[in-house]
Amino acid sequence: MKLNRLAISEEGFIFDPETGNSYTVNETGLLILKKLREGLGPEEIAKAMSEEYEVSREEALRDVQDFLETLARFGLWEEKAWLR
Amino acid sequence: MVKVAVSGINAVDNPGPGLGIIKGLREGKTPVSVVGLAYDAMEPGIYLTDLIERAYLLPYPSEGEVPFLNRLLYIKEREGLEVVIPALDAELPLFIDLEPRLSAYGLRTFLPTQKQFRLRAKDRLSTVAEAIGIKTPETLAVTSYEEFTRALSRLRFPVMVKGLFYRALKAYTEAEARQHFQAIAAEWGYPVIVQEVVEGEEMNVVGVGDGEGGHFGLMAIKKLWITSLGKIWTGVTVTHPGLLTAAENFVKHFRWRGAFELETIVSGDEIYLIEINPRFPAWIYFAVGVGINLPERLLKAALGEEPERDWDYPAGKLYIRFTDDLVTDLEVFQHMVTRGER
Numbered sequence: 001m002k003l004n005r006l007a008i009s010e011e012g013f014i015f016d017p018e019t020g021n022s023y024t025v026n027e028t029g030l031l032i033l034k035k036l037r038e039g040l041g042p043e044e045i046a047k048a049m050s051e052e053y054e055v056s057r058e059e060a061l062r063d064v065q066d067f068l069e070t071l072a073r074f075g076l077w078e079e080k081a082w083l084r
Numbered sequence: 085m086v087k088v089a090v091s092g093i094n095a096v097d098n099p100g101p102g103l104g105i106i107k108g109l110r111e112g113k114t115p116v117s118v119v120g121l122a123y124d125a126m127e128p129g130i131y132l133t134d135l136i137e138r139a140y141l142l143p144y145p146s147e148g149e150v151p152f153l154n155r156l157l158y159i160k161e162r163e164g165l166e167v168v169i170p171a172l173d174a175e176l177p178l179f180i181d182l183e184p185r186l187s188a189y190g191l192r193t194f195l196p197t198q199k200q201f202r203l204r205a206k207d208r209l210s211t212v213a214e215a216i217g218i219k220t221p222e223t224l225a226v227t228s229y230e231e232f233t234r235a236l237s238r239l240r241f242p243v244m245v246k247g248l249f250y251r252a253l254k255a256y257t258e259a260e261a262r263q264h265f266q267a268i269a270a271e272w273g274y275p276v277i278v279q280e281v282v283e284g285e286e287m288n289v290v291g292v293g294d295g296e297g298g299h300f301g302l303m304a305i306k307k308l309w310i311t312s313l314g315k316i317w318t319g320v321t322v323t324h325p326g327l328l329t330a331a332e333n334f335v336k337h338f339r340w341r342g343a344f345e346l347e348t349i350v351s352g353d354e355i356y357l358i359e360i361n362p363r364f365p366a367w368i369y370f371a372v373g374v375g376i377n378l379p380e381r382l383l384k385a386a387l388g389e390e391p392e393r394d395w396d397y398p399a400g401k402l403y404i405r406f407t408d409d410l411v412t413d414l415e416v417f418q419h420m421v422t423r424g425e426r
Binding site: 007015017018019020021022075 | 285287305306308320321322323324325350352399400
C-alpha cells in the first residue's frame, strides 16, 4: 500500500519519499491516515471518528469517502487497497 | 595535499557545476588545493579566494587542441597540478581526446569515453532508455523543414523543439513550433529534435560510474522550484526505486566511467528519460550535503585510489540555492585580463 511509504508527522505534514511530494492534512485527515495504515476500512474509521468527535456515523463515513477520493486523486490510494 | 583543477566556476544564473564540486572536495578527507579554470575574467569563482586558491583563463575549446593542451600543461607546470575535473559539456570532448596525453604528463582525469560521451545526443535517448528499461517521450529527429512538418503531424501538442545538444523550447501551437524550429536550426544546426511533452514529476539522478559496470554512489532528487531558465533553485531528495534501478542499469549496461546526471520525468509508474549529462550537475553539492561526496570519490578514482561505494541517503532532505554578494578590488580582474591568471 502506497500509504505505508509516507512519512507522516504529528503536525499533519506528509512527505512521499518516492515522488518528493508533500501534503498537509488537518487533525481529522491525520486520524483517517493513521487508521488506514493500521489496516482499518472506511466503515471502521467512520465508527472511530463518531466516537472521537461529535458526528454521526453517516456523516463521518461521507467525510472518510471524500478523503479517500482526494487520496486517490493524488495517486496515494486505490479503492481495493483496504480489501486485501 | 592534492592539487586539483576544476572548471565550470561560472556561478551565474545558469550556473556551472564547478563551485559545487569544489565545495565537495574541500569537505572531503583528502586535503586539496584548488585551481579554478575559467573562460572569462568575470566568472564569479575567480573572485572566491576562500574556495579557489589560484585561477587561470583557458582558451575556448573551439580554438583547437594545441592551444588548449599547451595552456593546461603551462598550468600544470606552474601549479604542480595532479588532477583536472572538467565540468562543462563544451570542453569535455577535448579533455576526453587529450586524456592519454594529459595522463602521460602526469595529469589525471576520470572521464567517460568518447563513445559514452556521444550517448548524450538527443537522437540516442530512446536507444539508451530502452537499454536501461525506461521510456522516452515520442521523439523525432528531423533534418529539413519538410521532415519537421511531417513530424508535427505525428505528435501531440505541446511539443519540445530541441537542438541536438543544447536549447529546448516549448511550443503549444504549430506556428510557435515553426518559429522555434527556425531559431534552433539557425543556432545549432541539424538535426533538430521534436519531442512530445510528458507531464509528471521532474526527477534527476546523479552518480559516478566506475567504468566497469559499478558505481561510487547515486542520489536522486526532485526539482521543487526552478528558475525561468529551468535551473533548480529548491529540491528534495527522493528514493524512487524505479529511477535508481534505471541509473544502476545505465552504469552497468554502458560501463559508464565518471560523473553523470540522468534527467527524467516520472509519471505514475512510468519513467521517461529526457537528458543525459556526462558530468556533474550544478546542484552536485546536494549529494555532498546528504553524505555522498561524489566529487571527492571522483577525485580518488582519478588518483587511482578505491573510493567509497556506500550511498544510503535519507529521502526528504532539502536543497536551497541562494544568491550572494562580494565586494573586492579591481586588481584581481586586472590580473585576469592582462595575465590570464591570479
